[in-house]
Amino acid sequence: xxxxxxxxxxxxxxxxxxxxxxxxxxxxxxxxxxxxxxxxxxxxxxxxxxxxxxxxxxxxxxxxxxxxxxxxxxxxxxxxxxxxxxxxxxxxxxxxxxxxxxxxxxxxxxxxxxxxxxxxxxxxxxxxxxxxxxxxxxxxxxxxxxxxxxxxxxxxxxxxxxxxxxxxxxxxxxxxxxxxxxxxxxxxxxxxxxxxxxxxxxxxxxxxxxxxxxxxxxxxxxxxxxxxxxxxxxxxxxxxxxxxxxxxxxxxxxxxxxxxxxxx
Amino acid sequence: xxxxxxxxxxxxxxxxxxxxxxxxxxxxxxxxxxxxxxxxxxxxxxxxxxxxxxxxxxxxxxxxxxxxxxxxxxxxxxxxxxxxxxxxxxxxxxxxxxxxxxxxxxxxxxxxxxxxxxxxxxxxxxxxxxxxxxxxxxxxxxxxxxxxxxxxxxxxxxxxxxxxxxxxxxxxxxxxxxxxxxxxxxxxxxxxxxxxxxxxxxxxxxxxxxxxxxxxxxxxxxxxxxxxxxxxxxxxxxxxxxxxxxxxxxxxxxxxxxxxxxxxxxxxxxxxxxxxxxxxxxxxxxxxxxxxxxxxxxxxxxxxxxxxxxxxxxxxxxxxxxxxxxx
Numbered sequence: 001x002x003x004x005x006x007x008x009x010x011x012x013x014x015x016x017x018x019x020x021x022x023x024x025x026x027x028x029x030x031x032x033x034x035x036x037x038x039x040x041x042x043x044x045x046x047x048x049x050x051x052x053x054x055x056x057x058x059x060x061x062x063x064x065x066x067x068x069x070x071x072x073x074x075x076x077x078x079x080x081x082x083x084x085x086x087x088x089x090x091x092x093x094x095x096x097x098x099x100x101x102x103x104x105x106x107x108x109x110x111x112x113x114x115x116x117x118x119x120x121x122x123x124x125x126x127x128x129x130x131x132x133x134x135x136x137x138x139x140x141x142x143x144x145x146x147x148x149x150x151x152x153x154x155x156x157x158x159x160x161x162x163x164x165x166x167x168x169x170x171x172x173x174x175x176x177x178x179x180x181x182x183x184x185x186x187x188x189x190x191x192x193x194x195x196x197x198x199x200x201x202x203x204x205x206x207x208x209x210x211x212x213x214x215x216x217x218x219x220x221x222x223x224x225x226x227x228x229x230x231x232x233x234x235x236x237x238x239x240x241x242x243x244x245x246x247x248x249x250x251x252x253x254x255x256x257x258x259x260x261x262x263x264x
Numbered sequence: 265x266x267x268x269x270x271x272x273x274x275x276x277x278x279x280x281x282x283x284x285x286x287x288x289x290x291x292x293x294x295x296x297x298x299x300x301x302x303x304x305x306x307x308x309x310x311x312x313x314x315x316x317x318x319x320x321x322x323x324x325x326x327x328x329x330x331x332x333x334x335x336x337x338x339x340x341x342x343x344x345x346x347x348x349x350x351x352x353x354x355x356x357x358x359x360x361x362x363x364x365x366x367x368x369x370x371x372x373x374x375x376x377x378x379x380x381x382x383x384x385x386x387x388x389x390x391x392x393x394x395x396x397x398x399x400x401x402x403x404x405x406x407x408x409x410x411x412x413x414x415x416x417x418x419x420x421x422x423x424x425x426x427x428x429x430x431x432x433x434x435x436x437x438x439x440x441x442x443x444x445x446x447x448x449x450x451x452x453x454x455x456x457x458x459x460x461x462x463x464x465x466x467x468x469x470x471x472x473x474x475x476x477x478x479x480x481x482x483x484x485x486x487x488x489x490x491x492x493x494x495x496x497x498x499x500x501x502x503x504x505x506x507x508x509x510x511x512x513x514x515x516x517x518x519x520x521x522x523x524x525x526x527x528x529x530x531x532x533x534x535x536x537x538x539x540x541x542x543x544x545x546x547x548x549x550x551x552x553x554x555x556x557x558x559x560x561x562x563x564x565x566x567x568x569x570x571x572x573x574x575x576x577x578x579x580x581x582x583x584x585x586x587x588x589x590x591x
């Protein structure tokens with residue numbers, strides 16, 4: 001069973017986000033870059049499938065050279081090889097263009113299952129997985145918390161929690177699955193794993209290598225144009241509820257929620 | 265030239281979901297700003313009798329797609345039918361809800377139509393005849409104002425609980441029409457084989473009007489009953505911080521924050537949650553925030569409309585008693 005995991009590098013979730021002087025990008029100087037947390041679930045699930053069915057796990061990342069580091073992390077966890085789609089012309093591409101480049105990198109590889117995170121915790125679009133599936137003309141199974149591939153490797157049964165219920169969905173393979181939290185607990189890379197990862201193949205591909213036209217990528221080719229980035233609307237610290245005892249404070253709070261905030 | 269605003273209705277088991285009314289209300293406002301028509305596409309099986317309700321919320325036209333293969337929802341079937349209708353109808357704007365179904369569908373649909381899409385928006389506006397959307401990014405640590413460049417329909421999804429509802433007007437009615445579509449069995453590669461109802465019967469956090477949430481200060485899973493009692497009384501759902509979920513105290517589906525659910529209730533009560541930046545990111549669009557924490561320097565107080573400095577094990581049960589006066 002051959003499995004592909006798509007990987008994005010994002011600012012660590014503890015990062016403060018500051019807006020740059022151009023007003024349309026963020027300041028990246030102090031950012032600690034990590035593998036998108038939802039992609040970690042994809043890597044883990046891919047490794048579990050490999051342990052059961054054999055085969056190879058290929059990690060496909062896209063972005064500047066620093067993304068190599070996150071691909072190496074996935075290789076250290078146990079993935080077999082990596083592909084980094086990297087090209088200066090990709091900088092600032094929107095989700096659709098990104099998906100086109102990723103799909104182009106995947107289309108000539110062998111795969112039964114493709115994993116992506118359910119969304120990148122930076123742009124929060126949740127679009128690339130679906131678009132890659134569409135471009136490869138395979139089904140997408142998004143926001144998945146359980147994956148069961150049939151013994152014969154031809155079909156998969158997955159669980160998708162929606163509001164108030166969980167759907168059990170069956171699909172033919174190949175299919176693209178987007179990982180939701182709860183799917184698994186990603187393993188840590190072991191020290192021998194980290195040593196081995198250094199020797200695993202990691203190939204770099206430019207847009208030209210993939211037969212793509214650079215003019216269709218990058219900030220200038222965006223169909224979703226960013227007009228401006230702003231900090232979140234300021235939330236002023238409110239009142240500290242007064243009272244001598246917990247009971248008095250609770251009584252005052254209930255009164256405020258009823259009379260002032262009108263939410264009770 | 266692309267004309268009109270379209271919204272995709274979401275229904276489950278034949279009942280229209282609240283998010284649908286939210287996007288129909290918003291669609292109405294945008295259609296009025298453009299001076300154009302609002303069309304709602306309603307898909308399902310034996311669903312036509314629900315089309316009238318959509319007229320009362322402002323739809324000029326309801327396109328009904330009635331087929332047993334459209335119930336329950338699958339990405340394959342919906343994306344195939346809707347993309348066909350959109351190509352034919354050529355709307356200027358296409359809106360969906362950012363529910364789980366809407367997020368799943370909108371991505372595939374955008375890719376099929378090869379158009380840009382703005383996910384999980386909190387504001388839509390018309391500027392110079394074009395759609396401008398505002399969407400939180402980095403889970404709300406920044407907001408992006410975006411527009412569409414030679415990409416029609418201009419496509420966006422609306423965050424649940426954010427768009428205000430119009431008052432339904434019983435005297436309004438929509439022109440209801442059966443859509444002309446075909447669904448090729450061979451194209452359907454996925455199938456819903458089972459639906460497991462959530463036993464708690466609680467409203468999902470993303471749609472909840474009120475949320476009572478507990479963090480590390482809860483000290484253990486056994487103490488969440490005090491939050492459950494308060495929540496039951498005021499009709500709230502119970503959430504948790506990442507540290508509570510990572511400790512195994514609460515299920516993943518309860519997590520509020522950047523790697524969990526992003527919520528916008530009318531009331532968010534944070535109990536024993538210090539307010540790590542990734543948690544604040546997930547709940548800062550709540551309308552009223554209450555923080556109960558014994559550490560008066562906890563960052564959560566900077567975001568709270570009402571702060572109570574005190575031991576949650578005293579304050580929460582007392583609050584449960586006090587709110588009874590107002591129910």
